Amino acid sequence: MATITAEPKARKRRRKTRTKNVSSLPAIVASQLKADEINLTPGKEHVICPTCSNWTPITGILGTPVLVPHHTTPYHDRTTTPRRCSSSNRRITLDTALDAWRAELTERTEVSATVASRRPTKVLPKPKTSGVAAASQLKPVPLSAEQVRRTFRQHQKQCLACKGEATDRTGQALPCPDGERLAVTFLRLFRQEPKRQAVRELFARERRRFDREYAKAAPKREAGWAAVLPAVQNADQLRRAVPQGARLTESPEVPLDRLAPRQAAAQPEKGQLKCEHCGATEASLVDAVAAGWCQITRRPHCGRCAQRFPAWTRTSF
Structure with a gap:
């Protein structure tokens, strides 16, 4: 008859570890661990156990630092039978200074935050929506x-x-x-x-009649266009023959050698330029323009007198 061996169970953990037993496993070197795998805060020294990957306190800091006896599962895990970890009482070599550990931990934290901020967010595809037709593009569908x-x-x-299944509080049908x-x-x-059907038939008859008349008048329309086509082509040729900026052949010439009576009355004659305000005179129109003379209400004024009037009232010769 086969014998059944009972599964070994760990003894109840003491509140304080008072043992001189040291594990035969090689010591853990603190400098070979990452900064986030060990905690060297005074009074809170912890390390991640390399065997069970649980945070384990470090005891004997002033003497021989070792890992306290612990289970292979976290202390709050009550679902499995606790078993003692093989790295219990394992020595650890604390060869890392406290300031250097803090600096490395801060640097790793900042680098992790920077990398997390550089990670692209998940791009959600924009739902494709069909464009809504304009009011002028909507085609009303008649009801039947x-x-x-x-x-x-x-x-x-x-x-x-x-x-008839919906009723109110009194039992009457809603x-x-x-x-x-x-x-x-x-x-x-x-x-x-019946009236709508008659209207639809009337529109259909009128449409057929319009199509017949339009087809019957097509030869006359084409003949009329053929008659006026040479005149249109001739007008296009004359228009293309006119140089850019020149007058049209059908329009009269503009009289450039003489001025209109109103402009001639306003234009002063040579040798008769006299200021209406101070009486100063100029020998010629060229000298008056060079001296800054202007027209104010169609009357000549010298440059000094013209400055007394607003700019919008002064007109150059």
């Missing part, structure tokens, strides 16, 4: 009595009020406004259907 009847029958199958509206619309379209 048959279409409304089908909608009314479908509503009756789904509506409890139309079936009316259905949607069913009533559909029924009224169906009756109205059913009564108007």
Whole structure:
């Protein structure tokens, strides 16, 4: 008969470890661990056990630092049978200074935060929505009595009020406004259907008549266009022959050698330029323009007198 060996269980852990036993496993070197795998804060020395990967306190800091006896599972895990870890009482060599460990831990934390900020966020695809047609592009669909009847029958199958199953507190059946509206619309379209059919037939006849007349008048229209086509082509050739900026052949010439009577009256004659304000004179128009003379209300004024008037009233010769 086979013997059944009981599974070994760990003894109850003491509150304080008072043992001189040291594990035969090689010592753990603190300098070979990452900064986030060990905690050298005074009074809170912990390290991640290389065997069970649990945070384990370090005892004997002033003498021989070792890992305290611990289980292979966290202390709060009550689902499995606790077993003692083989790295219990394992020595650890604390060859890392406290300041150097803190600096390395801070640097790793900052680098991790920077890397996390550089990671791209998940791009969610934008849902494709069809463009809404403009109001001018909408084509109204005329209602038919048959279409409304089908909608009314479908509503009756789904509506409890139309079936008579919906009642109020007193037990009376509740009316259905949607069913009533559909029924009224169906009756109205059913009564108007003969008139609508007559209108549709009238429009169809008029369309066919218009198509016949348009096809009959096509030869006359083409003949009229053929008659005026040479004149249009000749006008296009004359228009292309006119140089850019020149006058058209059909328009009269502009009289450039003489001025209009109104402009001639306003233009002073040579040797008769006299300021209306101070009486100063100029021998010629060229000298007056060079001296800054202007016209104010169509009267010549010298440059000094013209400065007394607003700029918008002064007109150069």
